[in-house]
Amino acid sequence: MQLINEITKKNMGRKSIKDTRKPEIITAFYKVAKKMGYANTSIAKVAKVMNINPSLIIHYFSTKEDLKEALIDYLLERYLLIFKIDHEKEYGLDEFHEIIDRLFSKKWNKLFDDGLFYDFYAESFRNKKIKRKYITILDSLRSALTIVLTKLNNQKLLQLPDPAHTADLIFNFLDGAYFYLSLVEDKTMIEKRLSQYKEEIYVLLRLTK
Structure with a gap:
């Protein structure tokens, strides 16, 4: 029981993969869109730059529209800086x-x-x-x-x-x-x-x- 509690505490203090992966995807999307233009950017192109499977991006952002909303938030947050x-x-x-x-x-x-x-x-x-x-x-x-x-x-x-x-x-x-x-x-x-x-x-x- 003590071992389970210790593992639980460690996991609670550790950032989940989801917490770190989503910002990585948004940043990569920003870099690709900045270079190619938003209209010419696709989930497949972002996945290629990140060297990951497109399905992993879709796991976090179901559509390009979802990813676009996250990118707009990213841009506006940087604007506030x-x-x-x-x-x-x-x-x-x-x-x-x-x-x-x-x-x-x-x-x-x-x-x-x-x-x-x-x-x-x-x-x-x-x-x-x-x-x-x-x-x-x-x-x-x-x-x-x-x-x-x-x-x-x-x-x-x-x-x-x-x-x-x-x-x-x-x-x-x-x-x-x-x-x-x-x-x-x-x-x-x-x-x-x-x-x-x-x-x-x-x-x-x-x-x-």
Whole structure:
């Protein structure tokens, strides 16, 4: 009986194969879709890259549609990594400048692929489930920035009549900027535009760098 209890405890503390295998499949699917495009990606191609039988993927994701939903969650979770906010922290102007620098940088591209992000974004106009996922993520980003702007307001470092509205304006500006810059191939031009856009945000907030 004691031996059974010890084995049970070990198994409870060990990650199941399911817990580790699903993220591996999603990551492989992302890499294949990033290279070939979502439309040209199949479960068979992902299985080939992973050197496993397609039936193993189907065991975890019954259809390509199921795998697509998991991939969208993966992309949006990485999107959230851009903007982490500590709700307990008191933000000053130095920290705020760091946030703006992070938002207006091409480091975003290291987190997720623009092509896939906009593929699924376009599909959100036809798929309510995907639309809800995008709205949830985008609203959470705006909410996080609102918290920071409100903290700066409370410290009299900013004088914003409506921090939530300002946060919305910044992200609307950011969304448009990144859609345009995702089409630009000249890296020098991208950096120049990002710098200009960032300065516009400081003008909006009546701040100087």
